[in-house]
Amino acid sequence: MPQGIIKTMNIWKYYGVTHADHLVMNPTSEAKTDEFISLLPLKNTPNARVLDIASGKGEQLLRIIEKYDATGVGIDISPYEVEASTKRAAERGLQNKVEFIEGDGAKQDFEPSSFDLAMCLGASWVWGGHLGTIEALKKLVKPGGLMVLGEPYKLKEPEPGYIEAEPDFAPSMVTHAENVEIAQNAGLKLLYAIASDHNDWDRYEGLRLRAAELFAEENPDDPDAIEILEKQRGEHDTYLKHGRDTVGWAIYMFRAP
Ligand SMILES: C[S@@+](CC[C@H](N)C(=O)[O-])C[C@H]1O[C@@H](n2cnc3c(N)ncnc32)[C@H](O)[C@@H]1O
Known part of the structure; x- marks a missing residue:
């Protein structure tokens, strides 16, 4: 999850290659993803409008639209992810219910108080951290x-x-309880939180390493193959030595004031 330093290649290519086999681009398992979606209290909200900032492959948004009476917008800065999510929406017959837009999540001009649900999974750096994300999304969701x-x-x-290894990320982490407290102090009500375990993390990080290794094996002439592999091996090593026992991950479901 943390961002490392890219020397020459396009960072979005790096993400695209290393997440080639992820449907969900965060350490939440498929089963937990379905669980949090099934626990969203949207059954009594007709025509729910859903926003997903940094939507990645769009899988969460697509599943929400399949399950509820909802339409959605996903924003992602990576052309690789926008192309992938748009294609997957069409394959699932959802192209009239969801739009994936390429852009910076922080620079969008959505109407305030216009969404029933706003999400940001694994990209709070877009607004400088957890509190900044809360404040940004709070303006976009309807009251309640x-x-x-x-x-x-x-x-x-x-x-x-x-x-x-991670100077911009490691020192600024807070605890699970503090993530909740920061939101509560901003006026949000916690409805549910679902945390990832070692298996979930190992799968997320392991799929990244596997994808980079296979990409380098299968594309030896790609000009970025070595850099992708070196960066990914370094990140996986840091995960094994430090991240695995130091970093948790949760999806928090809040009710806005
Ligand atoms: C860890 S992935 C999470 C993707 C997705 N939310 C998920 O959980 O499956 C982070 C995503 O943030 C996107 N991203 C990074 N910076 C962004 C920005 N400024 N605006 C929009 N998306 C951004 C990346 O392209 C990537 O798809």
């Missing part, structure tokens, strides 16, 4: 609307080696 946020949290204090 839903906000779903996916956010890392610390399981223990990060070791110096982890801080050195």
